[in-house]
Amino acid sequence: xxxxxxxxxxxxxxxxxxxxxxxxxxxxxxxxxxxxxxxxxxxxxxxxxxxxxxxxxxxxxxxxxxxxxxxxxxxxxxxxxxxxxxxxxxxxxxxxxxxxxxxxxxxxxxxxxxxxxxxxxxxxxxxxxxxxxxxxxxxxxxxxxxxxxxxxxxxxxxxxxxxxxxxxxxxxxxxxxxxxxxxxxxxxxxxxxxxxxxxxxxxxxxxxxxxxxxxxxxxxxxxxxxxxxxxxxxxxxxxxxxxxxxxxxxxxxxxxxxxxxxxxxxxxxxxxxxxxxxxxxxxxxxxxxxxxxxxxxxxxxxxxxxxxxxxxxxxxxxxxxxxxxxxxxxxxxxxxxxxxxxxxxxxxxxxxxxxxxxxxxxxxxxxxxxxxxxxxxxxxxxxxxxxxxxxxxxxxxxxxxxxxxxxxxxxxxxxxxxxxxxxxxxxxxxxxxxxxxxxxxxxxxxx
Numbered sequence: 001x002x003x004x005x006x007x008x009x010x011x012x013x014x015x016x017x018x019x020x021x022x023x024x025x026x027x028x029x030x031x032x033x034x035x036x037x038x039x040x041x042x043x044x045x046x047x048x049x050x051x052x053x054x055x056x057x058x059x060x061x062x063x064x065x066x067x068x069x070x071x072x073x074x075x076x077x078x079x080x081x082x083x084x085x086x087x088x089x090x091x092x093x094x095x096x097x098x099x100x101x102x103x104x105x106x107x108x109x110x111x112x113x114x115x116x117x118x119x120x121x122x123x124x125x126x127x128x129x130x131x132x133x134x135x136x137x138x139x140x141x142x143x144x145x146x147x148x149x150x151x152x153x154x155x156x157x158x159x160x161x162x163x164x165x166x167x168x169x170x171x172x173x174x175x176x177x178x179x180x181x182x183x184x185x186x187x188x189x190x191x192x193x194x195x196x197x198x199x200x201x202x203x204x205x206x207x208x209x210x211x212x213x214x215x216x217x218x219x220x221x222x223x224x225x226x227x228x229x230x231x232x233x234x235x236x237x238x239x240x241x242x243x244x245x246x247x248x249x250x251x252x253x254x255x256x257x258x259x260x261x262x263x264x265x266x267x268x269x270x271x272x273x274x275x276x277x278x279x280x281x282x283x284x285x286x287x288x289x290x291x292x293x294x295x296x297x298x299x300x301x302x303x304x305x306x307x308x309x310x311x312x313x314x315x316x317x318x319x320x321x322x323x324x325x326x327x328x329x330x331x332x333x334x335x336x337x338x339x340x341x342x343x344x345x346x347x348x349x350x351x352x353x354x355x356x357x358x359x360x361x362x363x364x365x366x367x368x369x370x371x372x373x374x375x376x377x378x379x380x381x382x383x384x385x386x387x388x389x390x391x392x393x394x395x396x397x398x399x400x401x402x403x404x405x406x407x408x409x410x411x412x413x414x415x416x417x418x419x420x421x422x423x424x425x426x427x428x429x430x431x432x433x434x435x436x437x438x439x440x441x442x443x444x445x446x447x
Contacts, residue, residue: 031264031417066239069154069370079177080374082383084109084117090180091117091190107387113188120179120193120389122327125218126201126408126423127395132192133218137232139185140320150239152178153317157239159370162313163280164362165351167296168333169379171326173371176388178323193389196327199257199302201395204412204422208257208305209249210429212408212441219321222247226308238309238318245319246308255305258328260420262298267336272349275336278357285357299329331391347380395421410439 071079078090085095088109095108109117125133143149161170179194186192202211213219220231227244228234236245269275278288279296291297302325303310309318316322337346353363360366364377385391395404397411397419404411404421413419414437424441425431431440 031260067151067154069151069158071155071370075177079180080371082176082381083107083387084119087180087388088117091184093117111188111190115189118189118191119387120183121191121392122193122331122389123195123392124198124201124395125195125324126212126406127392128192128195133195134232135186136182136192136195139182141232142185143181144236148181150237152181153239153322155370156317156322157314160313160317161361161369162296164278164358165276165364166362166366166368166376166379167279168276168329169376170368170371172330172333172384173368173374173379175323175326175330176384179389194323194327196331196391197321197324198328198331198394199325200260200263201409201421202423203257203259204415204420205425206430206432206434207250210425211423212426213423214249215426217408220245222249233320236318236320238315240315240318247310247319247321248307250305250307252304252307252311254301255303255307256301257305258298258302262293263332265293266295266298266332267339269336270340273351275333276351278351278354278362281357282359285354287354288357295329295332299325331394334385334391343382346382347377350377350380397421408441410437412437412439 074090078087081087083106085106085108088095091109091111093109093111095110111117123132128136140149143152156174160174161167175194182194183190183192197213199208202208202213205211215221216231218231220228220233223229226246226248228236228247229244233245235243237243238245266275273288274291275295277291277294277296278285279290279294281288281290303313303316306319306321309315310321341349350364351362353360353365361369362376365375368374368376368379395406395409397404399413399419402411402413402419408424409421410424411419412422412434415433422439425434425439426441429440434440
């Protein structure tokens, strides 16, 4: 199952009845998986390659009336930084040390109130306290009101990199810059980062769209047209000037949330080409295999499930879900790096450049579009998670402690081999199969 992001053309050229089918049986993270994967999407007859969407890299159509993306002069001086001392100017701080016998370090940034700038902490959004989550929501709404949110979102709209090895790297750098801006709007101690939304916690539900996430407490609710009309992001004006974010939850048959199997598969890879993958190879490419479980594909399916603005890359950054989702993608990427590579390999291993397979902007030594002076290979630096941000672990529970650490999560002990955290279900949602449990948030199961 796969539909390439931004491409609405259906593969009518393909004979789906002749789909290639693989049945995989494997152990990941001490769990047994059996998976059937139908892959008609990469079995394109050679004579039809040039007529298929493969190998076509279309930019977003130009809109003359729309403000073009830009970095401010202050952002140009500081946003490429991967140390807190270097980025200190952005926060109006000082990188000098108050201790006379101690020189400033690369991570010394003393804020105007005298406190040191610390790395941002990225938490699963349901693991934040209500106060923490609402402070992030307030910061994002302030950014929306003064135009900063839409200005940064246009950078992704016009310059976001997809369909190849640089996808993960470019979005890692973009999210780092977006997060620096969010932190500037947050109150002291400025330690909160962009939370990640682990949609695998919602994948166990009878109806994932009944997750507590789709309530006014978290991401908001929609009307019959899919407009977000309630919650912290209600009535947000889009980059295109529309008065609402739009979502069409579950309407796209290609959509699905992350699953433990997809996450575990990525983390288990030992080949960088399986993670920084050539996901839309040109018609001349013969050296890269494609797999439905590549990280960019798994990322795509979440976009498709949300649909609406999230359904196409050029409009996806209209929806706040975009940054929460990409924080999770970055988390998966870092979990893979920590498992599969030592510190040296993390900064050197990148998919080999191949002009037969993907455009030059995906090459390791190419500049990141709209992110100069950084090159793609710079996005592999350990400094991102050494200095700028860190992830709190994904929520877990066990048989002795059936508590995920959040009132918004439920420890399911009935449906899996081992206890598993999952999202609670909103009022009025489908609880079939969870009778007698406490999976409903502030409600009880009714027949």
